[in-house]
Amino acid sequence: MDEELSHLIILQAIDTRLLRNKAELAGIPARLAETEGVLDGARTREAQYKARLDALQKKKKTRDGDLEDSLNRIKTLKSKVSEVKTNVEYQARLKEIDAAHSSVRKIEDEILAVMEEIEAMEPDRKVVEAAFREANAEWEKTKSVVAERGKAIEAENAELIAERAEAVKLIGSELYGRYKHLMGTRHGLALARVENGICKGCHMTIPPQLFNEVRSNAKIMSCSECGRMLYYQAEAGQVAASGAKAPGEESPGSAGQGGR
């Protein structure tokens, strides 16, 4: 194999890895935001639940006070019945007591209704609290996973950047310039593998004549469709035997081609 070509294969594998790491790092804020959004939603639902429960309990407390007032009123009215002098006065007292009793019944019904509402909320409590706990745990987990992953990527990047500098040293400046240009214009893939006569960069079949030349890996050829530099790699079944791996398919350390 052409020596520079073997170094290019290593370089492309490193760059593919670096680009993938960059994309993963760039995706971290969105990943965090999504989990935080779920947590915020769960927190809001729990707060709404508590607010509703608080309001009902407050209502019950107020009604409990009203009930006590009404019962006291009945007691007072009854105690005064003996003091009345006329039948008219007596009838009027009885009417008042009657009214107080019906007010008590009304308040008792209201208290019962509020208590039923509070009771009906009980099953929701477990659901709401569990959802919050779960969202919170997921949030804490995501934060630590992401932080760890970020550190791992940074560490890997430092290694890749050092390896990259070594690989670049072994490639002529003109060829490296061409590589960099293609990296910029061909979506981060300057060097494409040819498999079964197809350029894996643009997925077009390359002419037989060109394929024969690429197959020898003796010279750096370009794809007639996408312009990427090409190299040949044994098809899937033969990969293990040849020990060669394509850029982007394996970590650069396993590329196996010479030069290191």
Ligand SMILES: [Zn+2]
């Ligand atoms: Zn192509």
